[in-house]
Amino acid sequence: MYRLHCFSQSGNAFKVAFMLRALGQPFETVHVDFFNGATREQAWRDENNEMGEAPVLEDGALRLTQSGAILSYLASKHARFGGEDEAEQRDVLRWLLFDNHKFTSYFASYRFAHSLAPAPFDPAVMQWLLGRMDAAFQIVDRHLATRDFLVGAEPTIADFSLSGYQFYPVEESGIDVAQRYPHIGAWVARLRQIPGWASPYELMPGGRRAPRPATAA
Ligand SMILES: N[C@@H](CCC(=O)N[C@@H](CS)C(=O)NCC(=O)O)C(=O)O
Structure with missing residues (x-):
């Protein structure tokens, strides 16, 4: 089964979660503790992604990073959503x-x-x-x-x-x-409306954080 390293506030990770759901592919999630600095730790980078970023997708022995590269990989592997020609x-x-x-x-x-x-x-x-x-x-x-x-x-x-x-x-x-x-x-x-869609807070771990009081836009 796919394993998606992600956290709920990460829209970059949601891109992959949304694609997996649209493909009907089950996946496990692994929480990346971004707000406590996980992606800045060298040990996390050595094990997961030298670029220090979520998402990471594990497919068996493969460890894929960069949402665009992951989406292209999934489109090609499942022959869907990659473009008609x-x-x-x-x-x-x-x-x-x-x-x-x-x-x-x-x-x-x-x-x-x-x-x-x-x-x-x-x-x-x-x-x-x-x-x-x-x-x-x-x-x-x-x-x-x-x-x-x-x-x-x-x-x-x-x-x-x-x-x-x-x-x-x-x-x-x-x-x-x-x-x-x-x-x-x-x-x-x-x-x-795409079958499989669900909100990022339903699909990925970490829960919601109370937004910091806003600055004026
Ligand atoms: N282009 C990358 C961007 C990934 C990215 O910026 N991820 C954020 C979380 S949404 C991150 O892990 N940032 C860690 C950091 O900048 O320290 C992708 O699409 O995967």
Whole structure:
């Protein structure tokens, strides 16, 4: 059985959990104690991921890291969600790269700084992150104005990847994505309908943390 090293606040890990559920593949979870510094410990890195990040997926003797690489591995192994042909597969890769560089990355950083980090960030840093995130979200919102999914006519791993952080409560980021980016909001609602979908807090261990009192956006 697959073993997913993850924690409930990790949207990057949720990308993989969502994919496994959509594939109907059972998996065990292994809690990564991120908030107590597990990913910074050299012993954890030596054993799990030299890059110091969750998620990690074990498939027998294989230990896979980087959600995009894991999603590609699963799509290829189970022959689902990878794109219908070579052109779609290339397009999926473009979106995975855009996601990891900008879409997930700035949103997840903003959310962490907004409510999960131990202390508030400098407002100038928050403004900069918000601007970077907004630029990426506008691009995706425009793309989704004329289609149901990011690539092709059916969901792909590009959808699992970009939506990783979109199923958490609004108060964690302080950004009402559905209201600010209506096409992204409609796409997220469609993804919730994929059989197997469940919320990150149901699928991954660690529970909820009381958000730190918010800083102004
Ligand atoms: N591009 C990576 C990002 C993974 C990532 O940033 N994971 C976070 C948790 S959501 C992490 O473990 N961060 C540890 C750290 O930065 O110290 C992926 O998609 O897997």
